[in-house]
Amino acid sequence: MIQELKEGYGHVFEDALINEILQVGTFKEIPEGFKLMEIGHYVKAMPLLVSGAIKVYREDTDGNELLLYYLEKGDTCSMTLTCCMGDAKSEVRAVAETDAKLIMIPVHKMEEWTAKYKSWRNFVFESYHGRLNELLNTLDSIAFDKMDMRLVSYLKEKARINKGDIVHNTHQEIAYELHSSRVVISRLLKKLEQMGKIELHRNYIKLLQL
Amino acid sequence: MIQELKEGYGHVFEDALINEILQVGTFKEIPEGFKLMEIGHYVKAMPLLVSGAIKVYREDTDGNELLLYYLEKGDTCSMTLTCCMGDAKSEVRAVAETDAKLIMIPVHKMEEWTAKYKSWRNFVFESYHGRLNELLNTLDSIAFDKMDMRLVSYLKEKARINKGDIVHNTHQEIAYELHSSRVVISRLLKKLEQMGKIELHRNYIKLLQL
DNA sequence: TCGATTCGGTAACAAAGGTTACATATTTGG
DNA sequence: CCAAATATGTAACCTTTGTTACCGAATCGA
Numbered sequence: 001m002i003q004e005l006k007e008g009y010g011h012v013f014e015d016a017l018i019n020e021i022l023q024v025g026t027f028k029e030i031p032e033g034f035k036l037m038e039i040g041h042y043v044k045a046m047p048l049l050v051s052g053a054i055k056v057y058r059e060d061t062d063g064n065e066l067l068l069y070y071l072e073k074g075d076t077c078s079m080t081l082t083c084c085m086g087d088a089k090s091e092v093r094a095v096a097e098t099d100a101k102l103i104m105i106p107v108h109k110m111e112e113w114t115a116k117y118k119s120w121r122n123f124v125f126e127s128y129h130g131r132l133n134e135l136l137n138t139l140d141s142i143a144f145d146k147m148d149m150r151l152v153s154y155l156k157e158k159a160r161i162n163k164g165d166i167v168h169n170t171h172q173e174i175a176y177e178l179h180s181s182r183v184v185i186s187r188l189l190k191k192l193e194q195m196g197k198i199e200l201h202r203n204y205i206k207l208l209q210l
Numbered sequence: 211m212i213q214e215l216k217e218g219y220g221h222v223f224e225d226a227l228i229n230e231i232l233q234v235g236t237f238k239e240i241p242e243g244f245k246l247m248e249i250g251h252y253v254k255a256m257p258l259l260v261s262g263a264i265k266v267y268r269e270d271t272d273g274n275e276l277l278l279y280y281l282e283k284g285d286t287c288s289m290t291l292t293c294c295m296g297d298a299k300s301e302v303r304a305v306a307e308t309d310a311k312l313i314m315i316p317v318h319k320m321e322e323w324t325a326k327y328k329s330w331r332n333f334v335f336e337s338y339h340g341r342l343n344e345l346l347n348t349l350d351s352i353a354f355d356k357m358d359m360r361l362v363s364y365l366k367e368k369a370r371i372n373k374g375d376i377v378h379n380t381h382q383e384i385a386y387e388l389h390s391s392r393v394v395i396s397r398l399l400k401k402l403e404q405m406g407k408i409e410l411h412r413n414y415i416k417l418l419q420l
Numbered sequence: 421t422c423g424a425t426t427c428g429g430t431a432a433c434a435a436a437g438g439t440t441a442c443a444t445a446t447t448t449g450g
Numbered sequence: 451c452c453a454a455a456t457a458t459g460t461a462a463c464c465t466t467t468g469t470t471a472c473c474g475a476a477t478c479g480a
Contacts, residue, residue, distance in 0.1 A: 058346060064354045078342065081335070091346055114324070114331055121324055125291070128338050132288065135345050136268060136301055143352050143389055144274045147467070170427065179353055181468055186428060202427060202476065357437070380457065391438055396458065412446065412457060426477070434469075440462085447456070 001027040004050040004101060008073050017117045021048075025103040030096050037080070037094040045104040046080050049073055052100025053161045057093040057177075066142075067154075067177040069134040070097060070161050078131040081110070081124060097161060148188050150178055155198070156210055165207040211237040214260040214311060218283050227327045231258075235313040240306050247290070247304040255314040256290050259283055262310025263371045267303040267387075276352075277364075277387040279344040280307060280371050288341040291320070291334060307371060358398050360388055365408070366420055375417040 002022060013021070025048070030036070037043065039059055054071040056079070071077060071094075079092050113120040141150050154174065158167045169177075175185045189205065192198045199206040212232060223231070235258070240246070247253065249269055264281040266289070281287060281304075289302050323330040351360050364384065368377045379387075385395045399415065402408045409416040 058349065058353075060350055060354055062354075066349070066353050068349075078338070081338075091343060111328075111331070115328070118321075118325070121321070128288070128291075128342075132338075132342065132345070133301060135342070135349070139268065139276070139278075139345070139349050139352065140270055142349065143268075143276050144270055144272075146465095172427080182428085183430090183469075184467060186430090187467095190429075200428085356435095382457080392458090393439075393460090394437055397437090397460085400459075410458085421480100423480095424478085427475085429473080429475100431471085431473105432469100433471105434467100436467080437465085439464075442461090443459080445456100445458080448454085450451100450453090 001025070001103065005048075005103060008050045009048065012074070012119060012123055014117060014119045017113065017119055020109070020113070021103065021105065024109055025105050028102045028104055030100050030102065032096055032099050034096040034100075035093070036096065037077070037090050037092065039090055039093050041090050043080050043090055043107075045106055046110060047077060048103040048105065049075050050101040050103060053097040054094050054100060055097045057095070058091075059093055064179060065176050066179045068092065068138055069131070070157070072161070075130070076123075076127050078128050081127065147178070147180060147184065148191070151185065151188050152192070152197075152210055154178060155205065155207055159207050167205045167207065168203065169205070170203060211235070211313065215258075215313060218260045219258065222284070222329060222333055224327060224329045227323065227329055230319070230323070231313065231315065234319055235315050238312045238314055240310050240312065242306050242309050244306040244310075245303070246306065247287070247302065249301065249303050253290050253317075255316055256320060257287060258313040258315065259285050260311040260313060263307040264304050264310060265307045267305070268301075269303055274389060275386050276389045278302065278348055279341070280367070282371070285340070286333075286337050288338050291337065357388070357390060357394065358401070361395065361398050362402070362407075362420055364388060365415065365417060369417050377415045377417065378413065379415070380413060 004027075005018060005021060005025075009021075010018070028047075030052075036047065036054060049071050051073055054075075054077070056068045056071065056077070058066045058068055077094060079090060079094075110124075114124065141153060145153075151174070154177065155167055158169070159165055162168070171185045171189065172182045174189075175182045178185070189198065189200060193200050197208055197210050199208060214237070215228060215231060215235075219231075220228070238257075240262075246257065246264060259281050261283055264285075264287070266278045266281065266287070268276045268278055287304060289304075320334075324334065351363060355363070361384070364387065365377055368379070369375055372378070381395045381399065382392045384399075385392045388395070399408065399410060403410050407418055407420050409418060
């Protein structure tokens, strides 16, 4: 665990804090598709993401779904932060987009560290800042962009997260994540293909020049 | 200033902190329409809202606009928090919706208090939590609701903030805040009037039973 | 191997929302 | 008081998005 922690967080946390994390944190490996957090559940530990990517969703009571953003190495879930401290329920769903490695921190340490370590405070605040900004970007995209633009952004981001130029999703899955319908997504994807920007295949899409 | 502070924040902050705030904070009264924060500007002080309401907007480079949420008594601007600590630029615009009273806290105290006062930490975290949730609600509304529902929610919220059943806005102003067009808003308002839910007048709308 | 399932393509249509244009009423400023 | 500006109503039309329906191809499982 020590090398993963140092690699991902060595520049962020002071040595004393790194040592504390090593003592109380537990290392966890999760497979792609693993559900880390469910709406309405309480959260008992805070994850520091060491490798892989986590996607964070919004879902309403009617089953409507919307992808909010991804977490990557060095990120933590701000939602979890507030849930832990405030003893509140989760408002979002989190699922591993790829295989991932995490260090789980027990909730009760967080309050303690916030008082004790400047680097922890900075980390927590920066985490909030980052997440607020990602939410704002998602909001911009929904409020101001049309579906074709949103789709292009989605494909780019997905490819970036998965470090390649292939997006392994069906049209239906994309439709869910963008809160649209399969037919609409197929239609727009076909247009992108005709423009020479992507190549469509069963179960995956290859990005050419977006 | 002392009575406003105690009334709004007496249950939230411990006495020692209240005293510190009285020493370093400056009291400020601002009129309706006053611009508190502009996108791209740096923020040098953090506001504690004592009375009145502040509306927080998103605006993109093309001039597209969208109302995010309101701040009320006991709230502070989380965006400001991160901007102060991280020395980052503001991502939003904030305008006084009504006349308002604020206590401004110099940035450098925030870091100090976060280490020193548990009540301050709680306040800051709850503030973040609240704002994240309001952003999520706004997002839900844009992503999942149609314009007629959004309009009804808007009118209700606006009336609540202004403590009455009158919304003092032109159709054009409402269109801007919901990022729609005047014609669409007029159309939907007319429908609401025909359903007996509102009364339309020049420059204001009276809510009946929404 | 064969039937069932999943995935994607496409057409026809509906609904929501945006745009343009123009009319009328009210208010404001000189 | 009158011209200009502002606020609203309304019609016609277009674009985007969503819905339903049906098709064939690929894949999977017994």
